Each structure stands twice: as C-alpha cells, then as structure tokens.
Amino acid sequence: MEITINNKNHQFNQSCTIAEMLAVMLHSEAKGIAVAVNQTIITKSDWQEHLLKDGDQVMLIKATQGG
Structure with a gap:
C-alpha cells in the first residue's frame, strides 16, 4: 500500500490507522x-x-512556538 505523506511516497505492508502510521x-x-x-x-x-x-x-503539520 502506498501513501503520500507530506509529498513523499511511503510503502506500508498493509492497511494501518493514522496512529499506527x-x-x-x-x-x-x-x-x-x-x-x-x-x-x-x-x-x-x-x-x-x-x-x-x-x-x-x-499532511502532517507540527505546531511550533516562537515569535
């Protein structure tokens, strides 16, 4: 199974949940x-x-802090 994460292709052997990914x-x-x-x-x-x-x-978005 191929999933695109943040514009990069990743292969997984089987279906998975978001938490598993x-x-x-x-x-x-x-x-x-x-x-x-x-x-x-x-x-x-x-x-x-x-x-x-x-x-x-x-799409994974990480919160950052600063200012």
Missing part, C-alpha cells in the same frame, strides 16, 4: 501534530480508528 513515521509520541487526510483534518480522537487507504494523501 504516526508510530512508524515519528518514532515518538505524536505531540503537537495535526493530521489531514485527503485535505480533511482528522481529530486526534479518531486517529486510532481512521484506516488509511492506498493512495491517501496525508
């Missing part, structure tokens, strides 16, 4: 992250259940 991609707890799938924001409470599909376009 983040665990693989970030190697740490997903704090301060917003996730959009096919241009729709997915709330953090839905990450455990939202299954990604082949061809999905995922």
